[in-house]
Amino acid sequence: MEEKVNMAENKKSRSQPATKDDLQIAKTGLQNEIQAVKTELQNEIQAVKTELKSDIKRLEDIVGTNTIDILRIKDDIRDIRETMATKDDINRILGAIDAFAGEARDHRRKDLERGHMMMKHEDKLEDHESRITLLETGK
Numbered sequence: 001m002e003e004k005v006n007m008a009e010n011k012k013s014r015s016q017p018a019t020k021d022d023l024q025i026a027k028t029g030l031q032n033e034i035q036a037v038k039t040e041l042q043n044e045i046q047a048v049k050t051e052l053k054s055d056i057k058r059l060e061d062i063v064g065t066n067t068i069d070i071l072r073i074k075d076d077i078r079d080i081r082e083t084m085a086t087k088d089d090i091n092r093i094l095g096a097i098d099a100f101a102g103e104a105r106d107h108r109r110k111d112l113e114r115g116h117m118m119m120k121h122e123d124k125l126e127d128h129e130s131r132i133t134l135l136e137t138g139k
Helices: 002-011 018-081 087-138
Strands: none
Touching: none
């Protein structure tokens, strides 16, 4: 269409007024160009819409996956909170271990004392027999 407008301009001098035909040719050319631009914009808008729909679908899938992951993590955290030992629990356990260790030391000490006493008693028993023998021979 531009060619028709350019041809019409070439035939007439720029100093001459445009005729109705010239204006009609220019109008038709402009309308065709506007329609072409409109069609091109509509196609581009449609392409952008399609791309946006695709992006939105992809993001919805990601959000869905993340939501499932978050719910699983929340369940894991709840399980951990229910089963993990608190500082009070650990302090109670350490207190029990300390008490047990103290009792074990006491028993070991008492056991050593008993062993020492038994050695003394054995010595006295051995010595007692020799004293009885001395007493019996001394009569």
